[in-house]
Amino acid sequence: MDPLIIDIGHDFVYDETRICKKTGLLVKTLGVGWYVTGAVACVAHTMFVPYCIMLATMFASCCNSARYEYAFYKKHGARFYSLEEFNAWKNQQxxxxxxxxxxxxxxxxxxxxxxxxxxxLTMYDNRTGAFSICELDMTVLKIHAVVTLIVYSCALLLFMCLWCSFYNNANPSPNPSPSPSPSPRSSQVSPTYAVYVNVNETGSNAIECCICLNSKAEPWVSTPCAHVFHRDCLSAWSQINATCPICRTDLS
Structure with missing residues (x-):
């Protein structure tokens, strides 16, 4: 949470409540107290040494957080001459x-x-079957460790996804994949010569393009195999097939 700063001319008064930080510290302190109570009953447990190491680390972390929050508590309502002065004091903590x-x-x-x-995960002693404060504390501590690892893992995964997303947006690929160029066989066929026909011809004398099945008076082209088609029709055909539409002769 950012500090709430009240401007008074060129200086300001630090007035941050830090409610979330203090609540977290209170919950953490209660947890350490719970684990300390159970440590007395776990002296003979096989996990007593790891339990104590973890408990000592949590206690040290709790003390450091209390020190840090107490420093801010003492400065509540204090006046700083500039934001730089406040940041310098904050770094000293x-x-x-x-x-x-x-x-x-x-x-x-x-x-x-x-x-x-x-x-x-159990609340009962493995040897006697009776209720055990030690086993209950161990179970709670194991659940605590599992939940902590899951939370940090999810946070790390989210950070990596966001970082990759922003990185890809800020650094687009310099060489995008070019679209595949048409193969030489699918390139447009060069006509051998042009033939024009009179559209008034009918019946058997009319020349019909076997691609569009039309005898319109358009520019015609002849293939090397002597078959005649509309130039536009053959050009469109050659983009897909490199053979004659009639006899399948290679036109490339």
């Missing part, structure tokens, strides 16, 4: 340390997930 702790926490949860595979 080591904001990147939060990212480092979050990354370490995700890595530790991934290791805990691998160490506890195959997952056994």
């Amino acid at each position: 080591l904001p990147k340390l939060n990212d480092a702790f979050d990354t370490a926490e995700v890595i530790i949860k991934l290791c805990f997930f691998i160490a506890s595979w195959p997952l056994r």
